[in-house]
Amino acid sequence: MALPSNPVLDELGGYPLARLQDLAGELRASGEVVHDFSIGDPDEPTPEFVRAALVDAVGPVSRYPTAAGQPELRRAVLRFLERRHGVTGLDPDRHVVPAAGSKEAIFHLPLALVDRDGPRRHVVFGTPGYPVYDRGTRFAGGVPDPVVLTPEQGWRLDLTTLPDERLQRACIAWLNHPHNPTGATVDLGFWREQVAVAREHDLLLCSDECYQEVWFDSPPPSVLEATDGDPSNVLAFVSLSKRSGMTGYRAAAVVGDAEVVARLRLLRPNVGTASPDFVQAAAIAAFDDQEHVEQRRAIFAAKREVVLGFLRERGIEVSGSQATFYVWFRAPGGDDAAYAEALLRARIVASPGRAFGPGGEGWMRLALVPTVDACRDAVAAWGAAIDDAALPTG
Numbered sequence: 557m558a559l560p561s562n563p564v565l566d567e568l569g570g571y572p573l574a575r576l577q578d579l580a581g582e583l584r585a586s587g588e589v590v591h592d593f594s595i596g597d598p599d600e601p602t603p604e605f606v607r608a609a610l611v612d613a614v615g616p617v618s619r620y621p622t623a624a625g626q627p628e629l630r631r632a633v634l635r636f637l638e639r640r641h642g643v644t645g646l647d648p649d650r651h652v653v654p655a656a657g658s659k660e661a662i663f664h665l666p667l668a669l670v671d672r673d674g675p676r677r678h679v680v681f682g683t684p685g686y687p688v689y690d691r692g693t694r695f696a697g698g699v700p701d702p703v704v705l706t707p708e709q710g711w712r713l714d715l716t717t718l719p720d721e722r723l724q725r726a727c728i729a730w731l732n733h734p735h736n737p738t739g740a741t742v743d744l745g746f747w748r749e750q751v752a753v754a755r756e757h758d759l760l761l762c763s764d765e766c767y768q769e770v771w772f773d774s775p776p777p778s779v780l781e782a783t784d785g786d787p788s789n790v791l792a793f794v795s796l797s798k799r800s801g802m803t804g805y806r807a808a809a810v811v812g813d814a815e816v817v818a819r820l821r822l823l824r825p826n827v828g829t830a831s832p833d834f835v836q837a838a839a840i841a842a843f844d845d846q847e848h849v850e851q852r853r854a855i856f857a858a859k860r861e862v863v864l865g866f867l868r869e870r871g872i873e874v875s876g877s878q879a880t881f882y883v884w885f886r887a888p889g890g891d892d893a894a895y896a897e898a899l900l901r902a903r904i905v906a907s908p909g910r911a912f913g914p915g916g917e918g919w920m921r922l923a924l925v926p927t928v929d930a931c932r933d934a935v936a937a938w939g940a941a942i943d944d945a946a947l948p949t950g
Contacts, residue, residue: 562695564695567694568694579900579905583903583905588903589903591903591904591930591933591934591937592925593904593906593907593921593922593923593924593925593926593934594925595925596736596881596882596925597803597923598798598801598856598881598923598924599925599926599927599930600801600852600927601801602800602802602805603800603801603842603848605845605848606800606838606841609838609841610805610835610837610838611834613833613836614834619833620830621831621833623821623824623825623830624653624821625652625653625654625809626833626836626837626840627649629654629843630649630653630654630809631648632844633652633654633794633809633843634646634651634652634811635843635844636794636843637778637780637792637811639846640769640778640846641778641780641781642781643778644785645785646780646811647814650814650817651787651811651812651814651817652809652810652817653809653810653820654807654808654809654810654830654831654836655793655808655829655831656807656808656829657795657806657807657808658764658766658793658795658797658808660806660808661793661808661810662686662688662730662762662764662793663688663692663695664824664827664829665692665762665791665820666679666692666695666696666728667827668816668822669696669727669728669760669816669819670693670696670697670727670728672696672697672698676724676726676727676759677697677699677725678699678700678701678722678726678727679698679699679701679726679727679728680713680715680718680722680723680726680728680729680730681693681702681713682703682704682711682712682713682730682731682732682735682915683702683704683705683912683913683915683916684705684711684737684912684915684919685702685705685732685737685912685913685915686912687911687912687913689730689764690702690913698727698728701722701726702913702914704915705738705915706915707875707876710740710742711738711740711876711884712740712742713731715729715750715761716749716750716753720757723753723757723759727759728759728762729750729759729761730762730764731750731761731762731763731764731779732763732764732765732766733776734767734770734771735767736764736767736880736882736912737884737907737912737916737921738875738882738884738919738921739876739877739879739882739883739884740877740878740879741776741878741879742776742777743777744777744781744782747763747777747778747779747781747782750779750782751779751782751783751789754790755789758789759789760790760791760813762790762793763778763779763780763791765778765792765793765794766793766794766795766797767798767879767880768799769799769849770798770853770879770880770881771853771878771879772853772856772857772860773878778792779792780792787811787812787813788813788814788815789813790812791811791812791816792810792811793809793810794808794811795807795809796839796842798880798881799842799852800849801852802838802839805831805835805838806831806835807835807836807839807842855928856924858928859924859931860877860881862928862931862932862935863883863922864877866935866938867883867885870942871949873885873886874886875919881924881925882921882923882924883921883924884909884920884921885919885920885922886918886920887908887909887918887920888947888948888949889948890918891918892909892916892918892919893910895908895947895948896920898941898946899941899947901941901946902940902941903937904934904937904938906920906922907920907921907923908920909921
C-alpha cells in the first residue's frame, strides 16, 4: 500500500528551474566549459565587511533566534527604506518582520491570510512570473488567479484593468517590479493606482522588491513610496540576495501593514524559519551600506552591455530588460524550449520562458551570472553556433 502524498506536489511536479541546474551539472561533470545563465545567483563575492560581520557575531553559545528578529535589524531595514526611498514614519516594532530570504516569506504569506473555506481565497499574480506566488497559494489552500502579461502592456499587471468581481474574490495581489523574469519597471504613478485599487477592494497588495537595487537608468520606486506614510493594505518584500550578493545568507524583510505583520509574527514561530542571529548581524551591516551596492550595479551594467550588444547585433528581439540582472528576449524560431535545448549544445544554459508560466512561452531569460569576461566568451560561442547554422535566427 502506497503512503499518502500531498496532491499539490503531484499537481506542481518539480521546481521549474531545477532541471536546468541538473543539465548544467551534467555538462560540468563531463569536463566541458559551461556558460550558465539560468539561475539568478551571481558569481561576485559577498562584500568582505558583510562576511566579517557574520563571523564576528558567531559566539561560543548558540541560541534560537526569535521570529520577530533583532530590533536593530528591523531598525536597519527602516533606515535603508528612508535613505533609498524616502519612506518615513514606520515603526520597527509594528511594521517590520525579518525573513529567511524573500522566497520563504513569499511562500509562507498565504498561510497567514488565506481562509481555504472562505469566499476570498484567490491570489492574483502575473505570468510570466516568479513560480513561488503560485506554489505558496496552492499549499495554503488558496486559488491561483494568474494574469497573462504582455509586451504591449509593458509586462505589467495593472489591477485597474481587472473586473471588480475578480478583485472581490481575491485576498492577495502580487506585483513584482523590477520584474522577474522580464526586467520591466514601473513608475510611482503606477504604484499609486495599485494602492488605491487594493484599498478600494480591501485586498493586500504585495510588492516583491527583490531586484529594487539592480537598475541602470533611474532608481525604481518602492510601493511604500505610494502609501504616504500609511502602509495599510500594502506589504513590501525587501531582500539582500541580489542587492548585496547574499543569496546563501537567506536575509530579507517584510515591511508594511501592521495587522498583517502581526499575523506573520503569529505564524512564523510555528514554521521555524528565523534567520540565525549571526546572519542578522551580517544583514544589519549590509542594509546600512550603499557603496557596495553601487559597485555591484556597475558590474551588472558591464555584463548587460556585452549581452545586449550581442543580441541587437544578431537581430534578436529584446523586451523589458530595463532593470534586474535579467535579459528577456524572444526565442528565435518561436519555441523557447527548443531554443534552450539548442543553446545547450553550444554549452550555454538559458531559461525557457515557459518555466515562469504560460505567459512566458516564446520568450527566454538570461541571468547575468557569469563574469564580464565569461559573458564575452559565451556570446562568442553563441555567435559561432549561429554562424554554423546550429541555431535558428528568425
